[in-house]
Amino acid sequence: MNTPDLETRIRSYYRTFEPDDSARLTLASARLIEDARRPQPRRWGLQTLRLAATFAAAAALLAVLLLPRFAPAVGPKPGTGSPGPTFDATAAVNAQVDEAGLMRSGGIWAVQGSYLLTSTDNGASWRAGTFPSPGGPVAVESVFVLDQDHAWAIASTPIPGSVPTASPTPSGQLFVVNRTSDGGRTWQSTPISGDFRCDTATLSFVDAAHGFLMCSYGSTSGPNGQNNEVRTQATKGAGTVLRTDDGGATWSVAGSATGLGSQFTASDASTLWSAPDYDSSNLTGPTLYVSRDAGVSWSVAPLPELPTAPLPGAADVRVAAGPVFWDASNGAIAVSVYVWGSSAQPAVWFYRTSDAGRSWTLVKQPTEVPAMGGPQPVAVVGKVWAAIGINGNAFFGMTESSDFGSSWAYVPGSGMPQNTAFISVDFTDKSHALATVFSGPGTRALMLSTNGGRSWHPADFGDARTKVSSTSADPTAAKNLAEEFETMAVKGPQSAWAMLSTYSQQTFGSESQFATAEATLAKSANYQYQVGNPTKIADLSSFSQTLRDDLTKSADMSRAYVVVVSFAGISEPLVPSEEIVVAPIAASGEWRVWAPTP
Amino acid sequence: MIELAAVQPRDDDRVAELLLAGVPEAHRLASSILRDPIGAEDAVQDALVRAWSRRRSIRFDSGQPHRWFMRIVVNVCRDELRRRRRQPVSPANQRDEPRAEQQADQGAHPTAGLGWQTAEYGDLDRAIGRLKEDDQIVLGLRFGRDLTIPQIAAQLGLPEGTIKSRVHYALEHVRAALDADRRAEER
Numbered sequence: 001m002n003t004p005d006l007e008t009r010i011r012s013y014y015r016t017f018e019p020d021d022s023a024r025l026t027l028a029s030a031r032l033i034e035d036a037r038r039p040q041p042r043r044w045g046l047q048t049l050r051l052a053a054t055f056a057a058a059a060a061l062l063a064v065l066l067l068p069r070f071a072p073a074v075g076p077k078p079g080t081g082s083p084g085p086t087f088d089a090t091a092a093v094n095a096q097v098d099e100a101g102l103m104r105s106g107g108i109w110a111v112q113g114s115y116l117l118t119s120t121d122n123g124a125s126w127r128a129g130t131f132p133s134p135g136g137p138v139a140v141e142s143v144f145v146l147d148q149d150h151a152w153a154i155a156s157t158p159i160p161g162s163v164p165t166a167s168p169t170p171s172g173q174l175f176v177v178n179r180t181s182d183g184g185r186t187w188q189s190t191p192i193s194g195d196f197r198c199d200t201a202t203l204s205f206v207d208a209a210h211g212f213l214m215c216s217y218g219s220t221s222g223p224n225g226q227n228n229e230v231r232t233q234a235t236k237g238a239g240t241v242l243r244t245d246d247g248g249a250t251w252s253v254a255g256s257a258t259g260l261g262s263q264f265t266a267s268d269a270s271t272l273w274s275a276p277d278y279d280s281s282n283l284t285g286p287t288l289y290v291s292r293d294a295g296v297s298w299s300v301a302p303l304p305e306l307p308t309a310p311l312p313g314a315a316d317v318r319v320a321a322g323p324v325f326w327d328a329s330n331g332a333i334a335v336s337v338y339v340w341g342s343s344a345q346p347a348v349w350f351y352r353t354s355d356a357g358r359s360w361t362l363v364k365q366p367t368e369v370p371a372m373g374g375p376q377p378v379a380v381v382g383k384v385w386a387a388i389g390i391n392g393n394a395f396f397g398m399t400e401s402s403d404f405g406s407s408w409a410y411v412p413g414s415g416m417p418q419n420t421a422f423i424s425v426d427f428t429d430k431s432h433a434l435a436t437v438f439s440g441p442g443t444r445a446l447m448l449s450t451n452g453g454r455s456w457h458p459a460d461f462g463d464a465r466t467k468v469s470s471t472s473a474d475p476t477a478a479k480n481l482a483e484e485f486e487t488m489a490v491k492g493p494q495s496a497w498a499m500l501s502t503y504s505q506q507t508f509g510s511e512s513q514f515a516t517a518e519a520t521l522a523k524s525a526n527y528q529y530q531v532g533n534p535t536k537i538a539d540l541s542s543f544s545q546t547l548r549d550d551l552t553k554s555a556d557m558s559r560a561y562v563v564v565v566s567f568a569g570i571s572e573p574l575v576p577s578e579e580i581v582v583a584p585i586a587a588s589g590e591w592r593v594w595a596p597t598p
Numbered sequence: 599m600i601e602l603a604a605v606q607p608r609d610d611d612r613v614a615e616l617l618l619a620g621v622p623e624a625h626r627l628a629s630s631i632l633r634d635p636i637g638a639e640d641a642v643q644d645a646l647v648r649a650w651s652r653r654r655s656i657r658f659d660s661g662q663p664h665r666w667f668m669r670i671v672v673n674v675c676r677d678e679l680r681r682r683r684r685q686p687v688s689p690a691n692q693r694d695e696p697r698a699e700q701q702a703d704q705g706a707h708p709t710a711g712l713g714w715q716t717a718e719y720g721d722l723d724r725a726i727g728r729l730k731e732d733d734q735i736v737l738g739l740r741f742g743r744d745l746t747i748p749q750i751a752a753q754l755g756l757p758e759g760t761i762k763s764r765v766h767y768a769l770e771h772v773r774a775a776l777d778a779d780r781r782a783e784e785r
Contacts, residue, residue, distance in 0.1 A: 014742035022622040
């Protein structure tokens with residue numbers, strides 16, 4: 001079939017999906033928005049003020065609307081016949097994450113909207129701090145968590161249409177690196193500028209002081225696209241390495257090279273590894289680059305038997321895991337190779353080194369991996385352990401090797417949501433695994449296993465998030481927390497309940513009473529859930545005794561929720577304006593009331 | 599000064615107006631990307647909720663507030679495609695119950711949303727379903743919405759060259775898959 005014919009046929013095919021009309025959808029959408037706007041401010045008796053209720057009512061508005069549609073998607077469904085627990089959808093609501101992985105020092109980290117969560121006991125207990133997301137769950141561009149105190153983050157601007165944080169402009173300010181040394185209680189920012197291009201930024205730190213940032217951009221295809229004929233006209237991607245020796249406060253360019261890509265890790269303070277990303281690999285060939293002088297100069301680290309550039313038009317070759325080094329000389333790396341086509345099988349190739357990566361040897365490939373349209377998530381844990389998550393029509397389990405590739409065994413798993421698969425998988429040790437999976441429309445959950453992936457359960461962050469305190473010096477963090485709560489409440493009222501303070505829960509009595517109260521309040525309330533950008537901190541003492549008493553009674557001082565209340569129409573003489581943002585601060589037990597200046 | 603401008607009722611009116619005006623186009627856009635008008639309704643509603651909760655980020659002065667909403671629609675669709683990729687399309691698991699009901703309601707248009715089932719386009723459906731999400735998106739915009747390369751580039755906020763090569767690449771994949779399909783049948 002020639003091109004015009006194919007395009008014509010594709011057009012006709014797409015015609016079959018043209019909706020008949022959108023009247024029904026428009027009507028439903030109008031209701032959705034109307035409902036979201038319903039709690040219009042009215043006169044408000046202060047004596048009935050309950051902050052928690054206010055908060056909950058507003059959160060419930062969207063939650064109530066969404067839940068009936070959301071619940072079936074995550075609801076427990078019968079397993080596929082494998083023994084063991086079925087997926088706990090309720091628990092998974094609280095296990096939603098944007099991103100999760102291993103801390104360099106060991107242990108697990110997760111980013112959940114405006115929270116950074118860490119655990120050093122395989123998920124039994126968690127510590128929470130704030131995360132500098134620009135509001136709500138966002139695409140995380142790059143996070144590196146060294147230990148429970150030290151983390152760095154480049155959060156991409158998630159909101160379409162707004163100004164991107166990392167822009168592909170050739171000069172000027174490129175992005176901001178955020179850093180914390182107190183587990184997310186406070187964050188500091190350093191803007192990075194320079195005359196290098198940075199489409200993707202990837203962080204890697206070896207200790208609290210020494211770290212690297214790979215700024216890279218991918219290859220671009222030749223004038224006629226990514227076909228073999230014009231591949232030689234492609235422009236190779238490249239990377240620029242920045243380094244810091246003061247924990248990220250200041251950065252300087254160490255070096256740059258053509259071919260470097262966003263797959264980047266520092267194995268020690270002078271040895272860096274980089275591989276091109278997917279598109280670049282296809283155009284320029286799968287290559288692992290190494291620098292042994294902290295990013296100044298780069299050379300190719302040979303991985304034998306990989307296809308050489310240029311690859312067939314439809315192929316996917318990338319570093320899937322590692323390199324991981326368990327001592328100065330010994331390490332491993334996994335490369336996933338997937339050549340697209342009817343008979344193609346995705347495969348994972350494991351390489352080992354015993355000379356600090358100067359030479360690599362291909363070890364036996366597992367044969368139990370079924371072909372399923374793409375590369376599999378891979379974990380390389382140490383000298384004897386490797387695993388591959390198997391995707392499929394449903395969650396199938398993993399293929400694991402406990403002798404690093406000499407022999408492989410299929411390990412069926414249970415407890416995962418049906419019709420899903422790993423997004424990522426990793427191990428803290430042979431028994432303890434973590435995985436991120438899709439748990440509902442557009443949501444990911446962090447799942448944990450204590451038996452090497454045989455059974456899985458959603459992570460339980462406990463009350464860690466309620467203990468987050470945001471300092472008065474950081475109104476942005478407070479605002480982010482408020483926005484995050486709003487979003488969480490939208491995703492599931494269970495989480496709204498779970499995150500209420502003890503005081504608030506006692507006030508309501510039970511989750512069902514909470515739900516009833518929410519519904520009632522949603523109909524009659526005269527307040528509105530809003531998030532402002534507080535710039536002025538007002539002293540509680542400037543409010544009337546009535547208001548002060550009410551505020552004090554209505555919330556648990558040890559909690560750090562941010563509550564935004566609209567006071568429109570109130571005749572309270574000492575309330576300075578219409579909107580007030582209230583955030584109890586855990587550490588000091590005092591209220592901060594941010595009020596707008598008129 | 600506090601920045602509450604975007605959540606004032608007056609602006610909420612503007613946002614609501616903007617979003618509602620965009621629903622029919624959002625529906626067509628999502629249908630083209632997901633190749634599923636019914637699933638597209640869910641996607642549009644998800645996008646509305648997402649857009650409403652982020653309405654503070656709308657820049658009316660950007661001149662392109664409409665595009666802001668459409669990008670959210672595209673992002674929601676990308677998430678959905680990604681989810682479906684993990685849950686490959688087959689008649690058995692294509693739809694959960696509520697959707698099947700809606701479909702019965704629709705009735706009038708027997709092929710709507712059933713392109714994957716029709717023998718006529720079965721091969722295309724499989725081929726496009728196996729593309730990467732972003733390739734499916736550009737194909738939907740190019741051949742479903744009939745947008746030009748510059749229009750797609752503007753909509754997605756990507757360079758024209760990227761779109762051009764992505765369309766080309768996606769078509770090449772589709773062609774290769776169709777060829778493979780045909781060879782398999784001939785055997």
